Amino acid sequence: MTVKTFSEALSKEIEAQTYGENPVELYEPIRYIMALGGKRMRPLMTLMATSLFTDDWATALKPALAVEVFHNFTLMHDDIMDNAPLRRGKATVHEKWNPNIAILSGDVMLVQAYELLMNIEDTKFKKAMKRFNRTAAEVCEGQQLDMNFESHEKVTEEQYLEMIKLKTSVLLGFALELGGIVAGASDKSCSLLYDMGLNIGLGFQLKDDLLDVYGDPEKFGKQVGGDIISNKKTFMLIEALERATGDTKIALDKWIAAKDFDNAEKVKAVTLIYDQLGIRQLAENRITSYFDKGVDCLNLLKVEEERKSELKSLVAMLIDREV
Amino acid sequence: MTVKTFSEALSKEIEAQTYGENPVELYEPIRYIMALGGKRMRPLMTLMATSLFTDDWATALKPALAVEVFHNFTLMHDDIMDNAPLRRGKATVHEKWNPNIAILSGDVMLVQAYELLMNIEDTKFKKAMKRFNRTAAEVCEGQQLDMNFESHEKVTEEQYLEMIKLKTSVLLGFALELGGIVAGASDKSCSLLYDMGLNIGLGFQLKDDLLDVYGDPEKFGKQVGGDIISNKKTFMLIEALERATGDTKIALDKWIAAKDFDNAEKVKAVTLIYDQLGIRQLAENRITSYFDKGVDCLNLLKVEEERKSELKSLVAMLIDREV
Numbered sequence: 292m293t294v295k296t297f298s299e300a301l302s303k304e305i306e307a308q309t310y311g312e313n314p315v316e317l318y319e320p321i322r323y324i325m326a327l328g329g330k331r332m333r334p335l336m337t338l339m340a341t342s343l344f345t346d347d348w349a350t351a352l353k354p355a356l357a358v359e360v361f362h363n364f365t366l367m368h369d370d371i372m373d374n375a376p377l378r379r380g381k382a383t384v385h386e387k388w389n390p391n392i393a394i395l396s397g398d399v400m401l402v403q404a405y406e407l408l409m410n411i412e413d414t415k416f417k418k419a420m421k422r423f424n425r426t427a428a429e430v431c432e433g434q435q436l437d438m439n440f441e442s443h444e445k446v447t448e449e450q451y452l453e454m455i456k457l458k459t460s461v462l463l464g465f466a467l468e469l470g471g472i473v474a475g476a477s478d479k480s481c482s483l484l485y486d487m488g489l490n491i492g493l494g495f496q497l498k499d500d501l502l503d504v505y506g507d508p509e510k511f512g513k514q515v516g517g518d519i520i521s522n523k524k525t526f527m528l529i530e531a532l533e534r535a536t537g538d539t540k541i542a543l544d545k546w547i548a549a550k551d552f553d554n555a556e557k558v559k560a561v562t563l564i565y566d567q568l569g570i571r572q573l574a575e576n577r578i579t580s581y582f583d584k585g586v587d588c589l590n591l592l593k594v595e596e597e598r599k600s601e602l603k604s605l606v607a608m609l610i611d612r613e614v
Numbered sequence: 615m616t617v618k619t620f621s622e623a624l625s626k627e628i629e630a631q632t633y634g635e636n637p638v639e640l641y642e643p644i645r646y647i648m649a650l651g652g653k654r655m656r657p658l659m660t661l662m663a664t665s666l667f668t669d670d671w672a673t674a675l676k677p678a679l680a681v682e683v684f685h686n687f688t689l690m691h692d693d694i695m696d697n698a699p700l701r702r703g704k705a706t707v708h709e710k711w712n713p714n715i716a717i718l719s720g721d722v723m724l725v726q727a728y729e730l731l732m733n734i735e736d737t738k739f740k741k742a743m744k745r746f747n748r749t750a751a752e753v754c755e756g757q758q759l760d761m762n763f764e765s766h767e768k769v770t771e772e773q774y775l776e777m778i779k780l781k782t783s784v785l786l787g788f789a790l791e792l793g794g795i796v797a798g799a800s801d802k803s804c805s806l807l808y809d810m811g812l813n814i815g816l817g818f819q820l821k822d823d824l825l826d827v828y829g830d831p832e833k834f835g836k837q838v839g840g841d842i843i844s845n846k847k848t849f850m851l852i853e854a855l856e857r858a859t860g861d862t863k864i865a866l867d868k869w870i871a872a873k874d875f876d877n878a879e880k881v882k883a884v885t886l887i888y889d890q891l892g893i894r895q896l897a898e899n900r901i902t903s904y905f906d907k908g909v910d911c912l913n914l915l916k917v918e919e920e921r922k923s924e925l926k927s928l929v930a931m932l933i934d935r936e937v
Contacts, residue, residue, distance in 0.1 A: 398754050421732065
């Protein structure tokens, strides 16, 4: 089994979904956002987790899709809240249609995520749903914290890590755990899979923060330096504020307080401060540490080593990613 | 058992719910909207439906609450879309907090509705959830149609009835059906309960349309004539447009096209047109007919007659309501 096999089965499953017909304003945005693609790493993780325990990983296709539909529901609603014009290079739903349609289509997507989740054997279903409910609430909590932090004077590293854990990592944890539940894996194995996803999720989000500053503009999909321009309190900025002293501190505070500035100039100056403070290395070490912890969990899983290879290559891809 | 018994048990259950703690911005709006009260007729209907078949109706408390939480979730999101400042005489969530919080709190409410629904025995749970998913999607479809109709030149009676069926009636149908499912009633009985709720829901919404025109301003919570002022294509207006001819037609079209007008004057004039066309009687007949059909379904249910008395008095209250 290769990543490609899982990926193709998943694409086929997504294309086969119709979501609903009438009114078209309600269902067309769902087809639109689901067709935008993306890495689809969450449902891939579910399929791969199931295939750790059984060759019958196709039983996890619809539950995996539930995770992807849920994820895209959060994107559709987050984009309204963040007033984002673009998603994966295309107009966001609230821009292409309007905010009301994005609210309502998103609501139906959440319902459809539950409907897809129902494709789990009765004996395992309530366990999966209980965990899904908890995860879904936590993702909302994370988004609320993220919005709250915008107006906070100071955000600590601990608070930031808690926020990204809720907003991003718990869903990666659930995606893997769900694969285990579908396969009928033991509680111990499911718990290891969840912890694996949690750590990978933290590494993944910190990598996102890092790429926002040090990504290759040719490869990175978004504007490099976007977080710096908006003073987003990412791991990078929080660490820099913690470590800066003397003139560096004065310079950093000045750029944060600046109202009128040239974007490119601010990005260049703050990146230089990060360089001086060793923030890049610090972030890279932390990312490696989280991914390592994730792989440790995988190593502890009591399944044949060869069954782990696909998940290991997925993690390697996430570590090395430049976009 | 009296309505009061069910109602008190329900209030106690609602007050015992905490929904969640942190972040407070996410959970406080849920406590706020749930404390606004209202008739709570949907969860009452669930409890009463369960008590048709068993004295152990308390097993339906949490599932009934799922219906009420879902209903309030739709109100929270609908109020954003409709730009409504007030709900039950108090500031709406998006006004008291902001639209982003209303989106996100609503999302968590939907998740919590599912969590509450899980309090159904395993053997009945998937049936209940399947029906809940379908109902939830239909309620969203109804809201989308309602928004679509605002910009439609013409809405037929058939289209209007389909819209209110989806937006309002299916949830009343589900509320009753759910009570049957929890009680372990037969498919035939559950289906009768659903049809009963569907018809009562149609009667209930048409009564709403009627009260908006002919309600007693002293008793009616909202501004009497609100639908007339905004040209809302209700049953009343659709019928009037269908029936008006000659000078009456010219006058009605003039008021609908009018940009600058005195609200009271327009309400008075259009109400007079409705009077002339016999729209009030027409609506009242239709309302009676739907409620009668609802009671017919109840009569067909094979349970002891005395067990039906509470549901019958609830329906009577809905028929006679002035607010």
